[in-house]
Amino acid sequence: MDWTDAYLTIICELLAEQVRKGNRPNTYLNTLGYTEVSDRFFQMTGIELTKTQIKNKWDKLKIDWTIWQKLMKLQTGTGWDSAKGIIVMDNEWWRKTKKDIPGCEKFKKKPLQCEEQLREMFGDISSDETDHWNPMSSNPVVPENNVEPFTVDGINDVPNEEDHEDIIHDWAYQEEEEEEEDVQEVTPTSENAKKRPRVVLEIPKKAKSSTALIIQEKISTIAESAASFTSRKEAEVSIKEVMQHVLECGADYGSNEHDIATQLFVKKDQREMFLTFPTTKIRFDWLTRRYNDKYGSV
Template identity: 65%
Template sequence: MEWTDDYNRIVCELFAEQVRRENRPNTHLNTLGYTEVSGRFYQMTGIELSKTQIKNKWDRLKNGWSIWQKLLRNQTGTGWDNTREVINMDNEWWKKMKVDVPGSGKFNKKARQNEDFLREMFGDISNDETDHWNPMSDNPVIPESQKDTENIDGAGEEEEEDNVFHDWSYREEEDEEVQEVLKKKKSSTALIIQEQITKIADSAESFTSKMQAEVVSIKEVMDVVLDCGAQYGSNEHDIATQLFVKKE
């Protein structure tokens, strides 16, 4: 697909509309924003764009806006042409800018189109290129690394996705460390419980031994009764005997 001036104006207008509807939680649109742009663009042009194509277009526009802002900051007051709304600097300046600001050559004697819409889209993103990312959003912050081309036929999109590297080994090492910590924690807890049970058992054994040492047999008690003068057959002896009779 070739991005004509009309198509660029339409997509910028749709992007700005989604920003006003707060469908740009960070530096990119959310899923609803992409869906709305795709549907509205199809209604207006008959061309269906995928989410990846729309996102790539957003990134290129954002990159172009960043380059334009850097050029404006570097040009002197006499280098701006109000009539044509272009940066009017000499060739030496443009040569330097092509080195200092890669991709800036496309703006040589060319006005920045759809600037009002672009300002709505990117104007509140800080000038130092800091991305304002909301951690609650499902959209990752993606650095600007777009080419100057305006062709979005999708030829390089799958290759770009294939180059994404996920460091699963780091995740596995992290999981192993977590498991090791949990294992140590369980072992430590088990040792504490075992120590407490051992202490309780020792205390119970000591208490039982002490009680057994203090127990006096019935015979020893009855001998004391006899020593006190309560002879066999006497009322006193019978009363003492009844005290040791097991109740049914």
């Protein structure tokens, strides 16, 4: 399939919509997400995509997003064309950068398309998690500085591997566990060990609750960000909505009017203009004129 700018805009909007709906439980869409994207893309373009095609496009878009983010980290101190949205540097700079960031040459003359939608799709899952903790990932990694040491007789000691694992993954503890005594006794098991003095291992409640508090704070931040984004989106006209109106005004799949609509309505102002027309006939005639303006009357 030839992924034109118009088709790319549509697929990115549809994928981002599924992320907003919660149909990306981990790093990929679930079955419902793939089905809805395929159905909506067919309705808007007349092209039927398989799950494999959608997944392959998702992977390629994620690679582009990662490359672009690495490039943007190098933007400081470089030339920048604000009109085109690209880095302006000489060929030698690009040759060196290409070695550090393979694939970045595609953005030498053209910026990343659909950056806002790609941020929704990959912004919270593209980190390598070396210095960021994502509590919503399928296998979250807690930074070491979130694990508090044990205290034995007032002396700090680093927990062993088994104890360390218990602290990291003790997220679903019951409330009654907080009511347990702070002091737990460690009883020797061997005959020789019974002669040793009793060792009291004190585990502060904070060691149990710190991870849960961090999760709660992270989830609250994510919820606030999602609510803010949704409120901004409510006032916008989506491609999906306007293409439904295109079909309703008589511009069927394969028609000149439907073809020009897929090109025009990647732009927000064109979508808004189209929906200001009061009748379906006026909308259809307007699409016909736009097609003739670009390609000439048939």
